[in-house]
Amino acid sequence: MPQKLVIIGNGMAPGRALERLFESAPGAYDVTIFNAEPRVNYDRIMLSPVLSGEKSFEEIVIHGDGWYVKHGVMLYKGVPVTKIDTAAKQVFGTNGISAEYDKLIIATGSVPIIIPVPGHKLAGVLTYRDLDDVQAMLLAAKARGKAVVIGGGLLGLEAAAGLAEQGMDVTVLHLAPTLMERQLDPTAGALLAAELESRGIRVITNANTKEILGEGRVRGVLLADGTELPADLVVMAVGIRPNSALAKEAGLPVNRGIVVDAQMRSADPDVFALGECAEVMGQTYGLVAPLYEMANVLAAQLAGDVEACFTPTATATKLKVTGINLFSAGDFADGPDRQEIVLRDASRGIYKRLVIKDDRIIGVVLYGDTADGAWFFDLLKKKEDISELRETLIFGPAYIGGANADPMAAVAALPPEAEICGCNGVCKGKITGAIEGGLKSLDDVRAHTKASASCGSCTGLVEQLLKLTLGDDYNPTAVQPMCGCTHLGHDDVRRLIVAKELKSIPVLMQALEWKSSAGCAKCRPALNYYLLATWPGEYKDDSQSRFINERVHANIQKDGTYSVVPRMWGGMTSAKELRAIADVVEKFAIPAVKVTGGQRIDMLGVKKENLPAVWADLNAAGMVSGHAYGKALRTVKTCVGTDWCRFGTQDSTGLGMKIEKFMWGSWTPAKVKMAVSGCPRNCSEATCKDVGVICVDSGYDIHFAGAAGLDIKGTELLGHVETEDEAIVVIAALVQMYREQGRYLERIYKWAKRVGIGTVRAQVMDDAGRRRELYERFVFSQKFSQDDPWAERVKGRDAHEFAAMKDLSVLEGAR
Amino acid sequence: MSGWIDIGALDEIPVQGARVVKTARGCIAVFRPCAESAFALDDKCPHKAGPLSQGIVHGNAVTCPLHNWVISLETGLAQGADEGMVKTYPLRVAGGRLLLSLADCAKREAA
Numbered sequence: 001m002p003q004k005l006v007i008i009g010n011g012m013a014p015g016r017a018l019e020r021l022f023e024s025a026p027g028a029y030d031v032t033i034f035n036a037e038p039r040v041n042y043d044r045i046m047l048s049p050v051l052s053g054e055k056s057f058e059e060i061v062i063h064g065d066g067w068y069v070k071h072g073v074m075l076y077k078g079v080p081v082t083k084i085d086t087a088a089k090q091v092f093g094t095n096g097i098s099a100e101y102d103k104l105i106i107a108t109g110s111v112p113i114i115i116p117v118p119g120h121k122l123a124g125v126l127t128y129r130d131l132d133d134v135q136a137m138l139l140a141a142k143a144r145g146k147a148v149v150i151g152g153g154l155l156g157l158e159a160a161a162g163l164a165e166q167g168m169d170v171t172v173l174h175l176a177p178t179l180m181e182r183q184l185d186p187t188a189g190a191l192l193a194a195e196l197e198s199r200g201i202r203v204i205t206n207a208n209t210k211e212i213l214g215e216g217r218v219r220g221v222l223l224a225d226g227t228e229l230p231a232d233l234v235v236m237a238v239g240i241r242p243n244s245a246l247a248k249e250a251g252l253p254v255n256r257g258i259v260v261d262a263q264m265r266s267a268d269p270d271v272f273a274l275g276e277c278a279e280v281m282g283q284t285y286g287l288v289a290p291l292y293e294m295a296n297v298l299a300a301q302l303a304g305d306v307e308a309c310f311t312p313t314a315t316a317t318k319l320k321v322t323g324i325n326l327f328s329a330g331d332f333a334d335g336p337d338r339q340e341i342v343l344r345d346a347s348r349g350i351y352k353r354l355v356i357k358d359d360r361i362i363g364v365v366l367y368g369d370t371a372d373g374a375w376f377f378d379l380l381k382k383k384e385d386i387s388e389l390r391e392t393l394i395f396g397p398a399y400i401g402g403a404n405a406d407p408m409a410a411v412a413a414l415p416p417e418a419e420i421c422g423c424n425g426v427c428k429g430k431i432t433g434a435i436e437g438g439l440k441s442l443d444d445v446r447a448h449t450k451a452s453a454s455c456g457s458c459t460g461l462v463e464q465l466l467k468l469t470l471g472d473d474y475n476p477t478a479v480q481p482m483c484g485c486t487h488l489g490h491d492d493v494r495r496l497i498v499a500k501e502l503k504s505i506p507v508l509m510q511a512l513e514w515k516s517s518a519g520c521a522k523c524r525p526a527l528n529y530y531l532l533a534t535w536p537g538e539y540k541d542d543s544q545s546r547f548i549n550e551r552v553h554a555n556i557q558k559d560g561t562y563s564v565v566p567r568m569w570g571g572m573t574s575a576k577e578l579r580a581i582a583d584v585v586e587k588f589a590i591p592a593v594k595v596t597g598g599q600r601i602d603m604l605g606v607k608k609e610n611l612p613a614v615w616a617d618l619n620a621a622g623m624v625s626g627h628a629y630g631k632a633l634r635t636v637k638t639c640v641g642t643d644w645c646r647f648g649t650q651d652s653t654g655l656g657m658k659i660e661k662f663m664w665g666s667w668t669p670a671k672v673k674m675a676v677s678g679c680p681r682n683c684s685e686a687t688c689k690d691v692g693v694i695c696v697d698s699g700y701d702i703h704f705a706g707a708a709g710l711d712i713k714g715t716e717l718l719g720h721v722e723t724e725d726e727a728i729v730v731i732a733a734l735v736q737m738y739r740e741q742g743r744y745l746e747r748i749y750k751w752a753k754r755v756g757i758g759t760v761r762a763q764v765m766d767d768a769g770r771r772r773e774l775y776e777r778f779v780f781s782q783k784f785s786q787d788d789p790w791a792e793r794v795k796g797r798d799a800h801e802f803a804a805m806k807d808l809s810v811l812e813g814a815r
Numbered sequence: 816m817s818g819w820i821d822i823g824a825l826d827e828i829p830v831q832g833a834r835v836v837k838t839a840r841g842c843i844a845v846f847r848p849c850a851e852s853a854f855a856l857d858d859k860c861p862h863k864a865g866p867l868s869q870g871i872v873h874g875n876a877v878t879c880p881l882h883n884w885v886i887s888l889e890t891g892l893a894q895g896a897d898e899g900m901v902k903t904y905p906l907r908v909a910g911g912r913l914l915l916s917l918a919d920c921a922k923r924e925a926a
């Protein structure tokens with residue numbers, strides 16, 4: 001006869017406890033859950049990616065409705081419990097719902113702390129705790145107004161980054177002198193503040209909130225020093241406190257949280273507390289790893305393992321903001337008995353600090369490069385004597401025993417008990433053991449061990465373990481294959497083209513074991529681009545692998561005719577060019593002429609066989625192909641700048657023409673549209689382009705990664721330069737980096753989001769040597785790309801493309 | 816009359832390419848998916864009449880340039896989830912020459 005188990009709360013900790021319980025004691029309990037939130041169990045850690053738009057709610061659900069059905073769990077959604085009667089062993093919810101229990105788990109979590117300043121109840125003041133908060137923030141962000149986030153800890157900064165990503169103008173207020181002072185030392189805190197500022201998030205430290213201003217609805221925040229900040233939305237993220245009110249009313253002992261022993265049992269032997277609401281041995285917890293540990297202990301207890309008990313361990317922290325890498329663990333305060341080892345690399349934005357006491361690591365702070373976090377954390381937890389490693393310790397495991405270039409060395413060097421997944425407390429040995437037991441893919445490992453199944457930041461490490469353990473048998477199914485012709489993803493193919501020096505499509509298909517004889521319409525154009533971009537001057541372009549537009553250098557229209565767009569450098573034209581266009585339109589009876597969004601003239605409805613003759617006439621007037629048909633540099637839009645405009649600060653037209661003349665003809669993963677505006681009024685709309693330049697008095701702000709198509713997205717600031725020449729070098733280096741890393745058809749904004757804005761900035765702006773290399777590779781590839789394809793075809797190249805093979809209509813007519 | 820019309824040399828079509836032959840009833844696309852073989856189909860996708868001759872040729876199939884329907888060169892049938900059929904024409908390669916037959920359509924017109 002199963003016992004009745006009632007759980008109050010349906011967060012991650014009770015969800016984990018139930019999983020473990022169903023594994024170890026199936027059928028032992030009839031489970032009833034009261035959830036105050038009207039939904040299933042989801043991954044609360046991943047709310048930040050939902051806020052920033054990188055994930056949907058469906059992607060962060062841990063247990064779907066089917067899971068509850070499968071395990072016979074009665075889940076009351078949106079039913080908070082109002083009373084526990086421990087004497088009658090019964091709980092009462094709203095709507096008259098009640099349930100009797102043999103065992104009760106209180107897992108009510110925590111509630112956000114609200115600072116009781118005047119105005120804290122105004123509409124527009126939110127906290128950051130659950131999906132409802134996120135949805136309220138997303139709604140508020142639609143107006144793209146100003147947001148003030150009070151609190152510069154983990155949650156506050158993730159909220160700030162998410163709101164900024166949603167287009168809000170965000171200010172973070174933090175009471176302490178540096179951000180995340182409980183997890184970061186002042187230097188890392190300052191680096192983090194600088195990175196956030198560069199993303200347009202204003203950070204004010206030592207900020208003491210005095211009042212939230214507004215009548216009925218928030219309109220601003222007043223600080224103790226008299227500063228007034230306008231705000232349409234205020235998010236309070238100053239901390240949480242255990243939600244223990246229900247237990248207290250039921251007469252259970254409560255300090256900060258509900259007091260439980262190491263077996264998670266409260267003063268009442270049939271009542272347990274779990275998660276953020278529980279106080280174990282005088283300590284409450286908020287990070288997921290110890291909460292999951294509590295869940296394991298409680299599940300074991302319920303399954304009859306009376307030995308199981310909770311032992312607190314050190315926990316590590318990571319910030320989940322795309323492009324910011326940050327890791328901290330342990331104690332990193334200064335002290336007379338402590339030494340430190342510090343590594344700084346300003347150009348790459350890296351800061352690493354180890355705090356050492358008695359030859360043991362007691363604190364780790366990593367900023368910018370956190371790859372060795374797991375290794376340091378393992379040494380810290382095991383209190384390993386590091387005196388012999390000390391000389392090269394800061395460089396990580398790859399340098400132990402001499403330099404080692406193998407990127408997998410770091411993971412290979414980890415001992416089996418090293419923790420890989422902090423969220424779920426999974427060590428390396430458990431993962432490799434499970435892989436040796438027959439797992440083949442990342443999804444398998446996630447399903448069986450939970451490693452990388454929560455916040456996902458250790459995914460790279462888990463994949464490396466798969467590779468290490470399985471060797472060549474590892475097929476990374478997490479990687480989306482290019483198409484049905486291969487199991488390889490775009491990035492793998494690009495890497496292998498370089499590593500194996502593959503220089504033609506047939507050779508590549510043979511070497512990479514393509515599953516089809518001749519590829520398909522998806523992979524062939526991608527491969528042609530990758531080979532062209534990797535081996536400039538060596539690879540012979542395969543026109544049969546190009547989409548028709550690039551094969552005939554014009555845009556196919558719905559009726560099979562073509563459109564023709566000549567280049568107009570920087571959008572400038574002349575009477576001579578316009579006259580030539582007018583003549584061509586009349587001569588070939590071209591049915592439509594249109595001005596494009598990129599400041600060009602488009603002639604639509606040209607018959608294919610007329611293309612070479614049309615081009616010949618345009619060439620004669622000095623015009624060349626505008627590449628409006630290509631995955632290539634399309635247009636550089638400009639305003640009139642200092643030539644004419646009374647507000648212009650620089651010669652935007654001239655710079656636009658220079659950029660276009662320098663970069664035209666270059667093939668790219670997807671189309672590239674640029675613009676140069678002569679002042680911040682931005683008449684050429686540079687801030688929604690792939691690359692945009694905004695001229696200012698002191699020089700040029702270079703922007704990138706904007707979009708105004710399927711997605712609308714403002715650009716990111718890449719950096720500021722003082723001269724036109726520097727601007728051109730930076731832009732060429734940026735485009736070359738994209739040419740080398742972008743997946744075919746992946747626009748710059750998607751590529752930048754994938755690799756991280758900070759990564760691009762670090763290589764193109766901060767690292768002069770890297771910028772020079774990229775620039776030089778771009779210049780080299782341009783040697784082979786700046787022949788006008790129209791002129792070549794006027795001279796007779798690919799004549800077969802434009803003429804019918806045979807005309808039988810005459811013959812048939814005569815018959 | 817044998818019905819076989821010489822429309823040109825196989826080598827006038829690039830491998831993995833196509834050319835068109837104009838007829839009174841519209842264009843016929845002649846594909847050369849590999850060095851030795853060739854196929855003739857109406858140059859008209861069953862979906863929105865896109866010119867198949869302009870598509871990318873892969874294996875014995877072509878992908879229409881307008882909306883990516885994939886058509887079998889052997890049968891003229893749309894592949895995958897799409898449904899439709901393109902008319903195919905008898906085509907022979909003899910001594911490096913391409914011989915096309917329009918006989919069956921002529922018959923149908925006469926009837």
